[in-house]
Amino acid sequence: MNNAVAEPEGSRLQKAVETIVMTPAAAAKxxxxxxxxxxxxxxRKPESLEDKRRIAAKIIGRYSKMSAAAGAATAAPSVIPGVGTAVAILGGGATDVAVALKLQVDMCMCLVEVFETELSTEDKKHLAFTIALAGSAEQMASKGGKAAVQKIAQKLVYQYLTGPALVTIKQLFKRVSITFTQKAMAKAIPAGVGVAFSSSTNYVLTRVVGRVAVAVLAKDVK
Structure with a gap:
């Protein structure tokens, strides 16, 4: 029993998210x-960068709303596919986090498909995971404004993209797990308040991650 409990939370979270995220092929559809x-x-076909940005905005809007609906997380497994699987892997403890990350990775997988259609399947997955996790970790850890967070998160994404893919993603899951756990402990007050806070936080966080993704993928280097 102790060995199971001792398994790093980041590893369990990574396993859960990687199990329930959409595939690049599904994102392409x-x-x-x-x-x-x-x-x-x-x-006409959406060929210009501005056209791609318009499609990206629609995708970000869609996933932000889905993420807000997932604020009451595990109560709606029929709405968010994969919730049951996440509960089975995590035992319910970090399911909300897993579902929120799943939606952010799904969104980034779609955004990668909008801007980087020529990448290999593995490269698309690596890019989507890195953008979603780095953007999410930075937003949750920061106390600054959204604009400042976006710039820092962009730099973080570029930094992580230069490292080995598997090591990078493992490190990011560990960081996200620690950050979300600290935040969850800090706001562990009434259940009703927690759900409302989680819903609005998920919405804002997903939009910020989406903006970071577009900035990186559209190569808005600042």
């Missing part, structure tokens, strides 16, 4: 739907 809608409305 989602993005294809947005491209078709864009073509129908504008009578």
């Amino acid at each position: 989602v993005v294809d739907g947005y491209r078709v809608t864009f073509e129908d409305k504008n009578e």
Whole structure:
């Protein structure tokens, strides 16, 4: 029993998230739907950087709303696929975190597909995980404003992208797990308040991660 408990929280969280996130192929199908809608409305293909930004904004809006709905996390497994699997792996403890990260990685997987269609499947996954985790960790750890957090998170993403993929992702999961655990302990007050706070936090956090992703993928280096 002690060995099971002693398993690093970051490793368990990583296992849960990697089990329930969408595949690059699934992300490609989602993005294809947005491209078709864009073509129908504008009578042309979304080829310019500005066109891609417009599609990205729709994707960020969608996942931010889904993330807000997941604020009451585990109560809605039919709404957010993978909740049951996350509970089984994590025992319910960090399920909210796993579901929030799943949606952010899913969003980043779609955003990578919008901007970087030529990358290999593995490179798309690495990029999506790195952007989502680095952006999320920085936002949760920071006490600064959104603009400052975005810039710091962008630099963090570039920094992590230069390292070995598997080591990078493992390190990020560890950092995210520690940061979210500290935040959860700090706000462990009434349940109703926690749910409301979690919902709004998830929404804002997902939008910030989305903006960081677009800045990185559109190569807005500042």
